[in-house]
Amino acid sequence: MTTDKELFIKMVLDMWNTRVQQTDKLLTELSDEQLLQEVTTSKNRGIYLLGHLTATHDQMFRLLDLDNPIFPDYKNIFLDNPDKAILDIPTINEVKQSWTNVNIQLCKHFKLMHANEWFQRHTSVSQQDFEKESHRNKLNIVLTRSNHLGYHLGQLILLKR
């Protein structure tokens, strides 16, 4: 018998896994040359968007109280600064490997989490606020980050010519 909580967790993790798999598939279809291009004139490059997604997912370890980020340098390059502001960035192969690595590690943690744990507060909301706003839980981080991934996947796919 599936509880309500287990059902919601499945709905959210299904959406997450679908978008991660679609992004992985797209990465097998795009050349490194394409990933170094802007998605359209004067907008972000593919490598920046993939680094941005990797950095966003890497921050989830801390938000979900699981671990430290695996690639702490990515935050400055791909979250705190816009594309082309920092010249010395990882290579496209390094970013692709980091992307895969972060998602594999997140997936491992997700599998070990108990249903009740998903409905506990995430680390950027205080206990006091959480008592009034219980929707600000760990599962909501995965829900919103899946949508964030969808947003940038819609941009990355434009690199297919």
Add this chain to the structure above:
Amino acid sequence: MTTDKELFIKMVLDMWNTRVQQTDKLLTELSDEQLLQEVTTSKNRGIYLLGHLTATHDQMFRLLDLDNPIFPDYKNIFLDNPDKAILDIPTINEVKQSWTNVNIQLCKHFKLMHANEWFQRHTSVSQQDFEKESHRNKLNIVLTRSNHLGYHLGQLILLKR
């Protein structure tokens, strides 16, 4: 006291409302001329993407067993056919009005739905399949369509120059 179901409905509807509001805001910032352009060379035009989103949301009335679509003609133009395949399409002002209209009507229906109703099957899954796959419920339609909206919003925003 909020039940698990009510909490999860809030999480999903918050995501939906956020993306609809962000799209509405973007539409106030883009000129009609911009919306008639392709998001990047040889890709969909803004008007097509907005029509596609409107048609997708309009189909939700039936999927959620609420009503008939308001703009049944949109399905053929913006869902069953790619951009530029059909020459005689609504004007940008008509598409913008339809977009607003569909979302207002959906929102009205959402407010009247009871918590349990959200966890009933949507109309494209059979009762038999639903017994084994209870995640294929009405709320999951809103969850996946919010992500679909995020995907195309990420493209529409590229029209801002």
